[in-house]
Structures are given as structure tokens and as C-alpha cells.
Amino acid sequence: MKIIKKDILIIGSGLAGLGCALNLNKKFKIGILSKASVKESSTFYAQGGIAAVNSIDDSCKSHIQDTMIAGAGLCDEKVVEKVVSQGRSLIQDLINWGVDFTKLENIKEYDLTKEGGHTKRRIFHKDDNTGAEIENKLLQNIFSRKNIEIFENHTVINIITDTINGEIIACGVYALDNFGGEIITFEANYIILATGGAGKVYLYTSNPDISSGDGIAIGYRAGAIIANMEFMQFHPTCLYHPDAKSFLISESLRGEGAKLKLEDGAEFMKSYHELKELAPRDIVARAIDFEMKKLGITNVYLDITHKDPHFVKKRFPTIYKNCLNFGIDITKDLVPIVPASHYTCGGVKTDIDGRTNIKDLFAIGEVASTGLHGANRLASNSLLEAIFFAKRVAKFINKNFEPKKFLNIKKWNIGKAIDSNETVLIQQNWEEIRKFMWNYVGIVRTDKRLMRAKRRIELLKKEIQEYYWDFKLTKPLLELRNLATVAEIIILSASKRKESRGLHYNLDYPKKLKIAKNTLLKKN
Ligand code: FAD
Ligand code: SIN
Numbered sequence: 001m002k003i004i005k006k007d008i009l010i011i012g013s014g015l016a017g018l019g020c021a022l023n024l025n026k027k028f029k030i031g032i033l034s035k036a037s038v039k040e041s042s043t044f045y046a047q048g049g050i051a052a053v054n055s056i057d058d059s060c061k062s063h064i065q066d067t068m069i070a071g072a073g074l075c076d077e078k079v080v081e082k083v084v085s086q087g088r089s090l091i092q093d094l095i096n097w098g099v100d101f102t103k104l105e106n107i108k109e110y111d112l113t114k115e116g117g118h119t120k121r122r123i124f125h126k127d128d129n130t131g132a133e134i135e136n137k138l139l140q141n142i143f144s145r146k147n148i149e150i151f152e153n154h155t156v157i158n159i160i161t162d163t164i165n166g167e168i169i170a171c172g173v174y175a176l177d178n179f180g181g182e183i184i185t186f187e188a189n190y191i192i193l194a195t196g197g198a199g200k201v202y203l204y205t206s207n208p209d210i211s212s213g214d215g216i217a218i219g220y221r222a223g224a225i226i227a228n229m230e231f232m233q234f235h236p237t238c239l240y241h242p243d244a245k246s247f248l249i250s251e252s253l254r255g256e257g258a259k260l261k262l263e264d265g266a267e268f269m270k271s272y273h274e275l276k277e278l279a280p281r282d283i284v285a286r287a288i289d290f291e292m293k294k295l296g297i298t299n300v301y302l303d304i305t306h307k308d309p310h311f312v313k314k315r316f317p318t319i320y321k322n323c324l325n326f327g328i329d330i331t332k333d334l335v336p337i338v339p340a341s342h343y344t345c346g347g348v349k350t351d352i353d354g355r356t357n358i359k360d361l362f363a364i365g366e367v368a369s370t371g372l373h374g375a376n377r378l379a380s381n382s383l384l385e386a387i388f389f390a391k392r393v394a395k396f397i398n399k400n401f402e403p404k405k406f407l408n409i410k411k412w413n414i415g416k417a418i419d420s421n422e423t424v425l426i427q428q429n430w431e432e433i434r435k436f437m438w439n440y441v442g443i444v445r446t447d448k449r450l451m452r453a454k455r456r457i458e459l460l461k462k463e464i465q466e467y468y469w470d471f472k473l474t475k476p477l478l479e480l481r482n483l484a485t486v487a488e489i490i491i492l493s494a495s496k497r498k499e500s501r502g503l504h505y506n507l508d509y510p511k512k513l514k515i516a517k518n519t520l521l522k523k524n
Helices: 015-023 060-070 077-085 087-096 130-143 214-222 251-255 281-295 309-315 317-325 382-400 423-440 447-470 475-496
Strands: 003-005 008-011 030-033 148-151 154-164 167-177 183-187 190-193 232-239 259-261 300-303 335-344 347-349 361-363
Touching: 008 015, 008 167, 015 030, 015 130, 015 382, 060 077, 077 087, 077 382, 087 382, 130 382, 154 183, 154 214, 154 475, 167 190, 190 214, 214 347, 214 361, 214 475, 232 251, 232 281, 259 281, 281 300, 281 335, 309 317, 361 382, 423 447, 423 475, 447 475
Parallel strands: 003 183, 008 030, 008 190, 030 148, 190 361
Antiparallel strands: 154 167, 167 183, 232 335, 259 300, 300 335
16 A cells, blocks of 8 residues: 655645645645646636735725624634735735736736625736636746645545544545545645535535535544534525536626626615625525525526626626627626525634644635634635635744654555445435535525435435445545535534524524524534
8 A cells, every 4th residue: 555755735726725835844845635637626716806905995904894794793803803914915925926916907006806795995806717817826836846746636535643642633644546546645744624615515506526525524524623514605696507517707797886687677686785786695695595586586687788898808708708608798698697605614623823623634725614704704705814824824834843753554444345336326415415405405594494404414424324335435435425424514503503694594593693603513
């Protein structure tokens, strides 16, 4: 069995993982594992941009306030202050790595855009394709670092832990080489989860296929505390088209004036919030859901046809081209949209240095629950969070690095597993989970729906577990097991919250309780 030793292992090659690797001291041997091709990540598809205060009419105080309002009483104010106050300097780090944010024409100033919940223009962007620009530029820097080795198409299965004097310590991971089928043992002094979110738990999502919540499930199995998983964010505007898988229509369209409409042209957001289209995301997504259920319709529409077509094509080239491929000219046509799962606000609980309750295990980016987002993330705050905590963790390790001794690393036991010829079962289970999560644990919940979801997931978990031990591991099987674990964690967390707050809306408890509490889960 192959064993690979590194000083530091980073699981994930989105902004959090790459940003951390670039901030770590060059003397460390670093391994980055990525379960798909290295670029494939939510980061790569990010559209709107990254929030940071950069104009004289804006202030950190205002960005903090907007973040806290969106977070509906559950943000950790100290964390919000720290992250927001570093915003501009983190943008500078990205610029120093070559990220070319869009500037105003003929002026050297950056073009700041606006999104829901922001009271000021403060979002740095690269057209409507910010994530690809960030991912590409960071990778160029990574490729020039001799101390960093990338393992593409390696899916981490579990964290290897040891217990010393009653303390659980992370000391490596088992990973599947997706193509060779071999299970490799990676040993390291520090393990950093940067595996992104869990949007794929739901039938309709803006997320790429990699977002199956692996890091949350892996962390949970290892004994990490998982926080606030009931707060799954639904993005109000994903393209509604039979052939458009997961295509987002950025909130920055609404930031630049696009309106939400019904088929007959009626605007409806004014009945829901004074900020209308630019209300926090939970409110806009619920308003659309309400209209769709009230009228029995499949979708509503986004309208930006009143804007100058040259502006629209220049400002939103990716969205323009993509929609055109589906026969929709956004400069002339209403764009059919529906809400879809988009961002996992909860995750592996960390402190301000990205540390989890397991020694030497860190979590950064969307996989983590840091206290920044509370019950609902403010738009464009997640890329900011990813790069803030990437740098914090790197600083912490640079300062406190200690090699490990006396670790007892168990070998992977393949047992009697045989090759499977029943991949159809994986597909079936995967679809079933995503469907009932959408119907029972979606934008609007009830106790009855949550109970039903709980019964379904208990049954499915048993089936998946049998399958897991009988057959050789494949990436789809690993993802299915993780998806089921994360679905169960969401259901349990949602069932524990007896109120409606932020992204969690339960018709049986429509009011917000006076005291805001985090939902914490840990495996027995
Ligand atoms: P990701 O970028 O998702 O990277 C996760 C990495 O982990 C991948 O490399 C993946 O292969 C790897 N991985 C996962 N599981 C395993 C495993 N088991 N083994 C090995 N590797 C694994 N946020 C904003 O702030 N602004 C925006 O404009 C914005 N737009 C968005 C648009 C879209 C369409 C989407 C989907 C999200 C958007 N978001 C935006 C959210 C934001 O992009 C993500 O929260 C952020 O990029 C997450 O970064 P990350 O590094 O934590 O994870
Ligand atoms: C978008 O461009 O609408 C996504 C922004 C975000 O998720 O923060």
C-alpha cells in the first residue's frame, strides 16, 4: 500500500485551499488533494465577486452591519469585525497574485458592484466571471512553487486520527486514486479541510458536482463538531431551462437594476421587502417560492431589458453568452429563473484560526462554520471568508509548526470487497436523497416534512452502508455516503431548531425566538 508523507495536507483546490497553500511558508512540503481536475470547484464558477470596503462613502461599520443583519442574530460579531476589517488588504493579496479585477473605463478606480443585503457598492469583480479569474491566477502561482504537489482526481475517504492522552489528533487521510482505484495513505502534521459546500444534497442547485459535502461528512465521522447545518442558502435566481444544469444568473444583475417579474410583467418584490429585489437572499428566495406555490407556476422571470444592451453585454458577458446558447437574449427577453440551493452556511465548527475541536485539523472556506455568516450569508462574503481564513490558518501553522511523533497509523483494510456491477443503485439512492431533501427540507419546512425526511434517510443510510462494505470503493459511492451523512445532519439540525430564523423557515414555528443559539452536532 502506497504511503505519501507531507508536512501539510490541504484537501481541496478552490480559493480556500490554494490561498492557504500560497500563504504557507515555502519550507514546508505541502500536498493539495483534489477529487476532480484541479480547477473544478465552486470558486471557479463564482460570478458576482468579493465584498470589501473600498470607497469613501462606505465604511467597515456599514459592511459589518449589513453582514449582521443578513445573519439574523447568529453572526459572531468579533469574527465579522475581523474579517471585514481585513477585506481591502485581502483584495490586495489577490491583486498581488495577478487577479485582474474590473476597473471603471478611463479611470484607475475599481468598478464596485452591488448585491442583495449590501447598502453600498463594495463588490470587486472580474466582469461576471470573478471565480475563474481568481482560480486561474492562484493556480499559476501554485504551479511555480516547488514545495507544493497537487494530487488531482484523488478523493479523500476519511481522516486518520490517533488518540494521545485522551486527545484526538489528526495525522493523515486515506484517499482513493479515482482512476487507478488504489487507496493511498497520506501522512501529515496538519490536515486542512477546504472541500467546499454541500449544494448537491438538493435536487436543484447552482453548485458543481464536486459540492457533495465530503468535508463535513469526513469531519463528522472523525469527531468534529458540526454547526448550523439547517442554514442552507437558496440562491433566488438560477436559470430555469431543461438543458441548463446548475447555471446561475448572478445577483449582480439585480444589483445593476434587473427586476423580478411574473409572466405578465407584474413586479412582486415590493410586497415582500422595502429593498425589493435587493433584500437579503433568504427573503427574495422565499418570496419567489411563495409566488410560485400561490400561482402554481414553475418559475418566475428576471428582466434587465430596460438597460442599454451594450452595457449588459459588456458587464455580463458570460451570462449573456450562456443564455444565448439556450435561446434567451437577456438584452431582449425575460429570463426564466427558479431558486436553487447555493451555499452551505453551516459546516465544521472552527475558531478564528480555523482550528476545529480535533487537534491539527483545520477547516476553511465553505466547509467551515466560522461565525461569519450566522443564519444567512451576505452576498459575496464567502470568497472573502475563504481567503481570510486561508491566511489565518497559514499564519498559525507558520508560527506553531511542530513535527509529529509516536503516531499509530492504521493500514487501510480492503476486506472482502469486490467490484460492483450495480452502479444503478448508487444513481437511484443519489436521486432519491436529492429529491426528498428538495421537497421536505427545502426553502419552507414543517415538522411533518422533516419527520418524513428523517425516516427516508435512516432507511437509505442502511442500504448505502451495506453497499459500502460489500463493494470496492469508487468516487460515486464515496460521494453518495457523504451526501447521505450531510442530508441526515441537515435534517437533524433543522428538527432541533424550533423557530424560524434566516434561512431556516418552519411553518410550525414561524417566529424568531428571542435568544439566538447555534445548532451543534457531534457523532456519538
Ligand atoms: P470550492 O471552491 O468549492 O473547492 C472545493 C475543493 O475541494 C475542490 O477542489 C474539490 O475537488 C475538493 N474536494 C471536495 N471534496 C473532496 C474530497 N473528498 N477529496 C478531495 N478533494 C475534495 N461567493 C462569493 O463570495 N461571491 C460570488 O460571486 C459567488 N458566486 C458563486 C457562484 C456559483 C455558481 C457558486 C456555486 C458559488 C458562488 N459563490 C460565491 C460561493 C463561493 O464560490 C464558494 O463558497 C467558494 O468558492 C468556496 O470555496 P472553497 O475553496 O471553500 O471550495
Ligand atoms: C452571485 O453572483 O449572485 C453569487 C454571489 C454569491 O453567492 O455571493
